[in-house]
Amino acid sequence: MSENSTRRVRRDGGTAAVVRRGRPTGDRAAKRAELLAAAASVIAQEGYANTSLRKVAQRAGCTTGAVTYYFANKEELVTALAESRFDSFDAMLATERSQPDIRAILERWLFRNTGDPEFWPVMSQLLVHARHEPAFAAVIERRYARLRDVLAALLATGQAQGTVRDDIPADLLADQVGALGDGWMLMLPIEPKRFTASRVQVLLDAAITLISPPPGARRTSGS
Amino acid sequence: MSENSTRRVRRDGGTAAVVRRGRPTGDRAAKRAELLAAAASVIAQEGYANTSLRKVAQRAGCTTGAVTYYFANKEELVTALAESRFDSFDAMLATERSQPDIRAILERWLFRNTGDPEFWPVMSQLLVHARHEPAFAAVIERRYARLRDVLAALLATGQAQGTVRDDIPADLLADQVGALGDGWMLMLPIEPKRFTASRVQVLLDAAITLISPPPGARRTSGS
Amino acid sequence: MSENSTRRVRRDGGTAAVVRRGRPTGDRAAKRAELLAAAASVIAQEGYANTSLRKVAQRAGCTTGAVTYYFANKEELVTALAESRFDSFDAMLATERSQPDIRAILERWLFRNTGDPEFWPVMSQLLVHARHEPAFAAVIERRYARLRDVLAALLATGQAQGTVRDDIPADLLADQVGALGDGWMLMLPIEPKRFTASRVQVLLDAAITLISPPPGARRTSGS
Amino acid sequence: MSENSTRRVRRDGGTAAVVRRGRPTGDRAAKRAELLAAAASVIAQEGYANTSLRKVAQRAGCTTGAVTYYFANKEELVTALAESRFDSFDAMLATERSQPDIRAILERWLFRNTGDPEFWPVMSQLLVHARHEPAFAAVIERRYARLRDVLAALLATGQAQGTVRDDIPADLLADQVGALGDGWMLMLPIEPKRFTASRVQVLLDAAITLISPPPGARRTSGS
DNA sequence: CATGAATGAGATTTCATTCAT
DNA sequence: GATGAATGAAATCTCATTCAT
Incomplete structure (x- = not known):
């Protein structure tokens, strides 16, 4: 138990330091989401290894105690973060x-132009x-397995429509595309200069070409 | 190549160094290599975030003092490790x-069957x-740029020989293959069960198919 | 790893705060004993529940880091303390x-007049x-088993010499005496007022009477 | 005692407390008893040093706020617990x-076969x-003083009836028996294996023998 | 040269207590 | 009356780094 006699001095005097305590009818889920956002921000900026609960708390504007109130421990925080990203x-x-x-x-998957710019940086760290x-x-x-399933289904649809090469099974193709995405996700934060907007377009074109039916094959499937 | 010899103050001034004739830096380099191996082992096993100089020292069978004696600080250790891996x-x-x-x-690159099994786990962490x-x-x-250059050269040779599709420039193809490798490198340590030997073969076949000339095109380039 | 850039300011200026660092040819065993003594002192004074590594370090005049340098964790410290007490x-x-x-x-065992006055307070806490x-x-x-064995042997000797009643096996008698000692050990720190010197003498006399041969029996064994 | 009546908010409608006539403190006392039971359970299981108000609250199925609502602070909780045990x-x-x-x-005192099995574990911790x-x-x-008085009275009665040796004053005997009980109470939770049912019987027999009149002496008192 | 004792900061976690609601 | 969000201190432990020897 270790005697924890806080018995703090009441510093209510003055307008300063109005410590908000007690029960502000908090929406637990909302607060958790807020903390997750703070955690993502810190991880994206400083990397997983340099992320501490303390920093997350600071970013969220609360104490570390508050963080551990909402998440039993760091692992739970990080796991919840991963879930929310997915x-x-x-x-x-x-x-x-x-x-x-x-x-x-592919454009969204691989380069996620839309939405949260912290997505890949955080994801790769995690x-x-x-x-x-x-x-x-x-x-x-x-x-991840679920994501690959979705991607495989999309590619299978593409194969049926003739927009995706069908000499490779859709699930294998999904694995390749997934790996491609992971690889770019990994390098993108490290070498941002390499991934200019135009370079990304060219890379995308190349990737599309890779999974598109060969000119001859398409005709074959059409016959 | 990653020779960082005599980073420290070279005190050759005294009589001390007189005794040492042969390669006075040999011991130093050997010890550094030993420590780097220990560091790689710890990182592969525990992850970068859980790696400490103390653990590296323990793995190498020496004290923390030794580590900081041979490497000015942690950053230098890690950088030297990266160089040696490359x-x-x-x-x-x-x-x-x-x-x-x-x-x-590709087989070696992507799955590195030969050589150091810690290679990718360490590399991804770094x-x-x-x-x-x-x-x-x-x-x-x-x-990394150098690696991609080498790979691009190899692919260009393949294109010239007709074993690699030439509808995508070699450097773009190298980027794709590099990303593929990075993606697998990333997931391999996380989901070892997904990458059975047979699955790896199938994935490799698919990757080869992706970068091979389409059946019709090959004939065309041959005419 | 979590970046720990101390890079402290060298405050060697002046005579103040001469931080003793480095390697003072420490005698590891001696330092451990010193820390154990400090731990015993804190436990005796504040109780186990209120004992922290920090307090132990303060009592020993060093940092908590030093304590955990000599003892991997609190459990090891406490275990070593118990061993040393025994x-x-x-x-x-x-x-x-x-x-x-x-x-x-009995006098020594039960009331430990000689030696370390912290003995029982610490022991009961542990x-x-x-x-x-x-x-x-x-x-x-x-x-504890060893202690009881020793005590049983002593009592057996007493029985052979006729100074201890022999209608109860020595090992059972040792258990009783041991329990008596534990009981007093427990209450002594709690109710010091009850255990005045004279009261202790009377209690001791009574205990001796309990384990002595009855007047008649002694004569019997003497015949 | 573990009455969980009206655990939740009393929604007696708009009339609120008007309905409650009898003992408005009855609920309060019941709730306190419930919390005390939870506290005893936690202490018995985890030890005093590892007991926190939070754990007590969890065990009782309520929040920490409830605990500090019914007990001003930890000290009050623990003191009330001791009183209830006595x-x-x-x-x-x-x-x-x-x-x-x-x-x-003695059997009940020393080994408390009947009733609450947590009694001694909690008591020794306290x-x-x-x-x-x-x-x-x-x-x-x-x-404790009162307990010893009761015990002394019992022993005095025994002495008067000739079932307890009278060469030691009853109050001293009570002290010895009390210490014996404390000693066993202390070791029982630590070395449960030592205190098998049969061993307990033998120990009890020995203790009875210790405080019984010697064979010769009894005859004397009878004359 | 090389060691390892020691530091001081910081990380994670736990906790008694407070207080707005 | 009762809750539970939040605090701030402290506890344990880890760590990179320093430096006397």
Whole structure:
């Protein structure tokens, strides 16, 4: 128990330091989301290894005690963060599913021009850490498998429509595209200069060419 | 190549160094290599975020003092480690350059069946950290560019020989293949179960198919 | 790793704050003993629950870092403390073994007039904590069993000499005497007022009477 | 005692407290008792040093706020707990007073076969902490003295009936028996293996023998 | 040369207590 | 009356780095 006699001095005197305490009818989920955003911001900026609960708390404008009030420990925070990132990714894919424009999907997947610019920086940090945090690796495994399934389904649709080469099974193609995305995700934050807007377009074109049916083959499938 | 010899103050002035004739830096280099190996081992096992100089010292069987004696600080250790990893990678590629068997190269690159099994686990850890350690990012940028050049040259040779599709410039193709490799490197330590030997073969076949000339096109280039 | 750039300002200027650092040819065992003494002192004064490594360090005049340098963690510190206490107790008993004056032994055992006045206060604190620190409970079990053996041997000698009642086996008697000692050890620090010197004498006399042969029985054994 | 009635907010409609006539403190007392039981459970299981208000609250199925609402602070909780334990002990002794079967009393006292199995584990934890919590030590002193008085009275009765040796004053004997009980109470949770049912019987027999009149002496008192 | 004792900061986590609601 | 969000201190432990020897 270790005697914790705080017995703090009441510094209510003056207008300064109005410590907000007690029960502000907090929306637990909202506060958690707020903390997750702060955590993402810190990780994106400083990297996973340099991220501490203290920094997250500072970024969120509260004390470390508040952070551990909402997340039992660092692992839980990080796991929740991963889940939330995948959620937003899933949401993005869901909107696409109806109209499988392969190029648009790849563009979003690979370079995520839209939405959260911190997405890949955070994701890559989390991914490499996954290996050494079992509870976290489980999340990755589960959600990544789902992503690949969605991608495979999209590619299969493309194959049926003749916009995607069909000499490679859709699931294998999904794996390749997934790896491609992971690779770019990894290098993008490290070498931002390499990935200018125009270079990204060219890379995308090349990737599309890779998975498109060869000119001759398309005709064949059409005959 | 990653020779950082005599970073420290060279006190050759006294009578001390007189006794040492042969390679006085030999011991030093050997000890550094030993420490680098220990560092790689710890990083591969515990991840960058959980690696401390103390653990490296323990793994190498010496004290923390020794580590900081041979490396001015942690950053220098990590940078030297990255250099040495690239050295070994370069060596691997150099042997291949004479006989550009694309499949063999990809196999080594992507799955590195031969040699150090810690290679990718360590590399991925270092890569994601690069962003937040400027001196280290510089190393990555420089060496990675060289790797892509080598790969592009290999692919260009393949294009000339008709074994690689030529509807995409070699340098763009090298970028794609590089990203593919990075992606697999990233996921391999996280989801080892996904990468069984047979799955790796299938993935490799698919990758080869992706960069191979389309059946019709090859004939065209041959005419 | 979490970037720990101390890079402290060298405050060598002036005579103040001469921080002793580096390698003072420390005698590891001596330093550990010193820290154990400090720990005993804190525990005796503040109780186990209120003892922190910080307080131990302050008492020993060093930083908490120094404490954890010599003891991997709190459990190790506490276990080592228990061992050292038992060592000193064993030493006390060893000197007695040659001349088994039951009264003197009991006096020392039960009230430990000689030697470390912190002995029982510390011991009782450690004992109650043993249950919840497995590694520690093991020490207690092992050493306590030995103590009881020694005591049983002493009592057996007394029985052979006719100074101790022999209608109860020596080992059972040792258990009783041990429990008596534990009980007093427990209450002594709590109710110091109850245990005046004269009261202790009376209690001792009563205890001696309890384990002495009854007047009639002694004659019987003497015949 | 573990009455969980009206745990939640009392929604008695708009009339609120008007409905409550009888003992408005009845609920309060019940809730306090419930919390005390939870506290005892936690202390028995985890030890005093590892007990926190939070754990107590969890065990009781409420929030920390509830605990500090019913008990001004931790000290008050612990003191109330001690009082309640002594109450139950007193109750046990009271039933025995009419029929002073020394063996039965000792059995209950020393090994407390009947009733709450957490009794001694909790009591020993509280006792060693008493020294460092003055308000708490006062409780111990007062109640323990009363216990010894009761025990002394019982022993005096035994002496009058010839079932207890009378060569030692009853109050001294009570002190010895009390210490014996404390000693066993202390070791019992630590070395449960030592205290098998049969061993307990043997120890009890020995203790009875210790305080029984010697064979010769009994005859003397009978003459 | 090389060691390892020691530092001081910081990380994670726990905790008793407070107080707006 | 009762809750539970939040605090701020402290506890344990880890770490990169320094420096006397």
